[in-house]
Amino acid sequence: MANSSKTDELVRVVRSPSDKRDYQHLVLDNQLKVLLVHCPDSVKAAGSIAISAGHFDDPPHTQGLAHFLEHMFFMGSQSYPEPSAFNDFLSAHGGQHNAWTGTEFTNFHFDCNANALEAAFERFASILKEPLFSDKWIQKEKQSIESEFRLKQKDELRRLYQVHKVTANQDHPFSLFSVGNLNTLKDDEHGTLQQKLKRFYESHFSANRMQLVLAGPQSLTELEAIATRHFSDFQNHAQPKTAITEPLYTEEQKGLFIQVKPLKDAYRLILTFPLPGIDQDYRNKTTSFIAHIVGYEGPGSLFNCLRDKGWINSLSAGGGISGSNFKDFNVNIQLTLSGRKNIDTILQWVFAYLRKVKTEGIEDWRYQERKITSELSFLYQEPTPVGELASQLSINAFHYSLEDTIYGDYRMDELNNAYAEKLLTLMTPKHSRITLIAPDVKTDREAPIYNTQYSVEKLTESQLTKLSQTPAEFIAKLPERNRFINDRLHPQPLENETLLPECISSSDLMELWHLQDTEFRVPKGHIYLALKLPAVTSSAYYFAIARLWSELIIDALNDDLYDAEVAGLHFNIYPTQQGIVIHTTGLSEGQLPLMSHLMKRALVLKFAHRRFRDIKQTLVANWQSAHQNQPLNKLFAELNQQLQPGLFRLPELANQLSALSFREFTQALERMFEPVYIKAFMHGDWQTRQAHELAELIQANLPTERPAQKDRDSVKKVSEFSNQELEVPCSHPDNAILLYQQGNNDSEREQICYMLLQQLVHQAFFHDIRTEKQLGYAAGSQYFPVQRLPGILFFVQSNSAPTDTLFDEVSDSLEKLFSRLDTTTLKVWHHTKAVLQQQIRTRDRSLRVKSQRLWGAIQLGDTSFNRQLRLLDALDNYQLTDWLTDIRQKLSQNSGWLRLQTS
The missing domain is CATH 3.30.830.10 (Metalloenzyme, LuxS/M16 peptidase-like)
Structure with missing residues (x-):
């Protein structure tokens, strides 16, 4: 192996003290740069490659070619000619892949279960080294590019971006159309589209213009061997990238x-x-x-x-x-x-x-304040999932020196x-x-x-x-010194080894849970404070008022708490299906005073009539325009609204606010906060004494003596719908359809039943609808639990097919897929269970993710906090014959299906 690669022994990647990963830079003999990342605690592995070529390199006669090339890499290789081969393999091994084409760089990345890394990496290398560029799939994938283009044709950012392009220097490559469509991707006097793809590939995809990242729990030696085996023979034509000399603007x-x-x-x-x-x-x-x-x-x-x-x-x-x-x-x-x-x-x-x-x-003092907050962010950054990490580092390596591949995002010298x-x-x-x-x-x-x-x-x-004239009334000031910046760099000492939250205060008015975290030893934390307010979710009128009140509170507190945000103390206030949540997060030092400030000010603040008018106007405009150009998003929103009490359609919320006067608003607030029940969770490095301080703080600021009921509303069953085919008005020219199948209960076995179904059918459904039938760029399936009541949904959006055709095609695809479930072999069954088992066993990757999981359990009343173990037990005991019996019965029930489509 020493002959096939050389190791740069001098480079030491700067990393956070809490970063358990090991890093090593290599340069293969073909000049391909490699970064290896040993992730000892990861159950997954990942690979990513960045190429210094993007849409700026498109030939003017075929704009969008780089983007189209990105798509074609996933349409089969010489060693694995089936277009779905790579995706099928990753799907079967708990993984996924993606890619993007930027202005000057293109990125490909994947992740999978760690034990499948070498096989996945072999396929990854194959699609990049020996792409087929089959004419059959070129013609099909052009339709996908067209669908992607049409999907965003009314996107406001893209419309503005195009004005930016036409008003910039037309000799600068920024002016080119980056996405491509049927009008730009075609055969012409410059050659066939296939020939153009090959020319672009051979010109730009060269080892000396690439950065590879390989990450996983394997040792650095093992990772080096894998990288060398599969990429040391990548072509290197040794041509440097042509520098851009034209200015962006004349x-x-x-x-x-x-x-x-x-x-x-x-x-x-x-x-x-x-x-x-x-x-x-x-x-x-x-x-x-x-x-x-x-x-x-x-x-x-x-x-x-x-x-x-x-x-x-x-x-x-x-x-x-x-x-x-x-x-x-x-x-x-x-x-x-x-x-x-x-x-x-x-x-x-x-x-x-x-x-x-x-x-x-x-x-300099202003710069030093900014530097301190950046350093704290670096020291206590939350671990990035291995797939995201690989993709991020492959690009960073082009922009920073080798030792700064990670630190470069945070570094501020002077x-x-x-x-x-x-x-x-x-x-x-x-x-x-x-x-x-x-x-x-x-x-x-x-x-x-x-x-x-x-x-x-x-x-x-x-x-x-x-x-250039200064207004007479100009009084704006520069920032003062930030009083919230602190230098406590270590978490508080552990009181004990408690692993699960404990309820330290419970009454008819309040319930408070606390956990001093033993796993993520950082001086950070999360405080969740949920006010159950029956009035908020009783009608769209009160829900709209709650959202307006939340925005006004954030706006009013911005002046005196913006410095806290800068110093790493963050807060948010938002309405939910139960009432209103106040959430603080970030560095734990100062969060209790922050929460005290929020609670004391929230119920006594008087709002300016002008801010009421302006924020109301913004909310109404946002709600009225939401999902106008996103048919599938509109269907997802409608499904959630139909199933869950306490959720309301955005146009309905807009209508309620439009006619609301300032006087009505202030009167409604007096009724909104009675009765109330508070549920809270404090998770981070705080000790028990601080949790009791929070309990006292809550009790001192309770707005009522009359408690609300603690029960939560149930999810609506599909069988309760009088009409199980819902038309959703949409002004967008695309058509979309969504089919939803709902479980009978929220038992662990029922949840596992639908998780297994999604695992077995999702890749085949995507390939049939998106790749084979080319019905639309946005297509797929998803395991879709609602408050843990399981379900699965299938969806597609098309710029050409009517909804009846979409329904027929989706139904036909599902019928074939479901009929093949009976042929599931024990080998496939055990493999599918093993993949799902690994997904369920995934450890919390950060304090934030752990806090969200535990808070979700507390809100649902699942205070045994052992759902993962219960799901694994249900999965372990599920036999193929029993599952086939269960799933046949579920899929054959017409009462279990809900169909939503645009009209």
Whole structure:
């Protein structure tokens, strides 16, 4: 093996002290770079490869070719010619695969049960080294690309993105159409589509332009052997990637005012500042630091001042596209109707604030505060699942030095004053691109492909002068020192070895559970506080009010708690099927005072009428437009609403809020919080004394002496529906259908029954509907429990077939699949059980996941906390003959099926 690869012994990957993984960089003889990751506690393994080629490399005559190539890799290889071969194997071994095509990189990744790694990796290597590019599947997969394109044709982000492309430098590859469709992917004078795929593959998929990551519980030596065996013979044509030399924008394309008309009511203002590429600045993260100051939301901030004027609802900074020779720095503002009328003044405020940041804000103490929070995030990051880790690291290796493959995302060495000043010098009206998105804008052009209405004008000298003036009422301040930042870096000492939550306080009004975690020893935690409020879920009227109240509370508390968010103390307030939940998370130091602040302020806050109006308007607009362009999502939402009491249709919630006055709102709040029952959970490094402090805090702030009932509402049975075929109105041209089969009870055996069914049929169903029949890009099946009542659903969305055809095709596919269940062999049965067993046995990968699991059990009253063991016992005792008898009976019951389709 020494002759087939060389090890870089000098590289030591910087990692968190809590990271138990071992890392090793290699370079194979063909110049393929490899990162090996030994994950001792993982039951899964994964592989990922990143290629420095993306849609920027598309030939202008065949736009979308890189994306199409990504699809074709999964359509069979010389060693495994069946298109479903790789997917079938992964499905049978608890795994999955995916891929994406970006601007300058493409990524392929998979995961599977650890014992199947080498066999999976052999297949993974095969699809990349010897793709078939079969003409039969080229013709079929073109339809899939077309379906994917049509699925997002009315997506607002893509429509805006296309305007961005046509107003940028047409000689820069960003201007190319990245997705592709039937109009761009075709045979022409440049060759057949098959020939173009092969040319692209041979030109760009070269070992010297790849980064491979292989991760699993195997030793580094074993992982090295696997990587070497299967990738040391990958072609290397030794050609470097051609650098992009054209600027993203010409000088004429700066200092622009662009107006875009959205499909739904939306009011947004985006200031874009073109900057040079920032890859070399990752050790300092200057743009991230500037974005932190500009996007600050604490007292006196730019956001705070503009919001108090009633002009904006949100402001974020720093986002925007980036690449090897460019970076867009965006200031993204959600406007109110009043703000829409004051665009010029808002822009003056933003530019004045940027000047203030340049002259006063670039100070080392601010940078050091940001560095501390970044370091804490690195030290106590939650472990990433091995599949996500492999994909992430394969890309990181292209952007960071080898030792910083992990740390690069967090590293902040020192403030680069000169570079910060240089970047801020470019953040002026003359260098900006200002985009206004609103339904009432005047447009005179239409962007191709997505048919977006827009207009573009060059800012005049008088406009530039006006935008450079500081408003007389400008009072925005820079951030003060953050009082919430603390330096406690270690968890509190363990009191005992308790492994399960304990109820430390129970009464007619309250139930509090506590667990000091022994597994994840970090100074972090979660506090959940659920207020059971019968009024909230009694009607859409009260549920809408609860959501509005939650948003207003978050908005009102933002000023004095934004610094807490920055320092790693987070909170959220939201309505549920039971009432309202208050959730705090992050560093445990300071969470009790934070929860105390939330509880004391929540019930006494008085809201400004203007904020009531603005937030109400935003909620109504969001609810009215939700799922308009997502037929399948609309069906999923309708299914949940039909099955679960306490859930309501979004248009119905919008209607309830639309007519709501401020006076009615305040009167309704007085009735909403009585009666109440509180259920709480404290999980992290807190000791019992702190849990008792929380209990005292809750009791001192209970809003009522009259307790609500503790019982939970049951899930509606499909057999109770008078009509088991539901039409769901949808304005999108695509058609969609969903078939749902429901279990009879929530016993462990019943749950396992449906889990096994999903495991046995999901890959075959996807292959038949999506790959063979090409009915739609979005198709599949899913195990679908509702409050642990099991079920399974099958779905497809199509841009061509009517719903009756979809139903017939899905029914035909299911009939064939179900009939083949009788031929299930004992070998397949035992293998399927083994895969499912491993999935159920999966350990909590982080404190967050564990908290969510335990909190879910507490809410459902499952306080034995041993569901995993009960499920494993039911699985172990299930025999094939018994399962076949059970599943035949279930699938033959018409009363157990519910059909939803768009109309």
